[in-house]
Amino acid sequence: MSETESDTYGLMAEFETPEELLEAAKLAYGKGYRTMDAYSPLPIHGLAAAIGFHRTNLPILTFILALTGAIVGYGMQYWIQVIDFPVNIGGRPLHSGPMFIPVTFELTILFAAVGTFVGLWIRNGLPMPYHPVFNVAGFERASQDRFFLCIESADPLFDAEGTRSFLGGLNPVEVSTVDQ
């Protein structure tokens, strides 16, 4: 049965070691492929860079959220104790700055940590109930002991025959078609 490119998500090559996957990813990028992803059971240093992903901007999000937490924390206490319901307790100043620091600090951490966590999953697009790569037989080993490189059909250079022979030349265990 001949495959049309529209019902193919891409071509997936399976490797035995992280070294081979990293090498393959670099070669594929050098060949000009851009729309691809690599799958591994452990973080591999430099792999994301090898497929052309340069840096994540999550730390900026963390910083903005930390700042928000600090302002909300201090602002809330100031508003409550000075503006909304001022109570004179033993002549202490209504705006007791140093005493407001612990709650401000905790809210800084809370906003930054929870926000970064949520931001991670939004940026990663998870939870995702269905993804085509799981259609590949043997892909369950991507979370265990095998390493995969998938060149997607959305890539301008993708063509079923040429890409297959390119991946075949990288010494993989197997090259398989990923159904949509």
Added chain:
Amino acid sequence: MSESSTSTRQQYTPPPPELGPGQTSHTSITEKITSIVLTPHTPYQWFIVVLIGLMLVGLLQVSIAYLLYEGIGIWGLNVPVGWGFAIIHFVWWIGIGHAGTLISAILLLFRQKWRTSINRSAEAMTIFAVMCAGMFPLIHTGRPWLAAYWLFPYPNSMAVWPQFRSPLIWDVFAVSTYFTVSLVFWFLGMVPDLASFRDRAKHRVTRVIYGVLAMGWRGSAVHWERYEMTSLMLAGLATPLVLSVHSVISLDFSVSILPGWHTTIFPPYFVAGAIYAGFAMVLLLLIPIRRLYGLQDFITLRHLENMGKVMLTAGLIVAYGYFMEQFIAWYSASVYEGFMMQNRMFGDYGSFYWALILCNIAIPQFLWSKRVRRNTVWLMFISFVISVGMWLERFVIVITSLHADFMPSSWDMFYPTFWDWATYAGTIGFFLFAFFLFVRGMPVIAAHEIRTLLPFGKKEK
């Protein structure tokens, strides 16, 4: 150095490896870690612990129900000792939790690779210990369902707000933030391992459960990149957080003006004590589990020895704290401070103080010996002694300062009641029960982090 002088010195033995000889490939690591959970076989010891835990949880439920029915008069609290077991156990449990965050966050920032096989279980310990800790102040309010507007600034119909100048409110924010961030960090670490479980599960129901929990994780390189960055960010946030939590708890005491509490050494000394007690609890839990599930290749003698060293260091800081308390009591030239220290050492609760010195300072000095640090029986014994010692420390701090304050006419003794002990035993049961459920159903070792310990790129060389 000449050869004759080296031969007289003790032979240097390199530390044991981080990964035992039985674990050589990604396949073997995955199989070993998933086999603990994905098996119909449960060791009978597991049932014994869970059964004991469950019985104590029953006791806890009865204690809390009776407390809510009758009021906190069922505890041994009265004037002048208005803070008793509840605050002692709150501080004790929170302290135990600190080791988990220390291992997962601070050791991550210091790039200590030996943390990888113990961090997951230590984080789980943190979660359950903080749950136990949180119960005490909640039930101490007597009517927890009313406590919402005392504790959290929510706009209520009485237009009353909490007092933000009080350390007790700082506690609420510190502990709830600590619990939330620990939970998020713990879950974040588990996602790739839950994906391994999903992919290895045979039964449809287990596959669906782990599939939902893994959220469709597929190990994409881009995802890993963001994931690693998030771990680093959370570690950087959790590090000052963990130091702040026990500092804030110590401020509950030191912001007051009571002799023995009103001291600036408290925040660092409480944090060190927390790490001390926490590592002791990690060892108490991990040594039996390591043996029960045959995890000697992951939790090697290297890990146990390192934990022994951390305990020894933390113990010395705690000892310095005790010494400073004595020194300041004398140096301040305050009559009340001086009396407090004398009463603490030689008064009605003097035996508690000396037991505390024995447990927390004297016996842990055995950890200087490498033989002791590499002997699991010794480590178990010392860890148990430290856990008792840290309990005694909180007892001594809370009770001796309260029971004899400025006015002799108000002095009185504190005697815990059956319900005090029952509530405490109940939380220990809950802790054991929850921890063993975790061991049975969740990845107890961070498989994806262990995989990074395998040699990478060695083949080409």
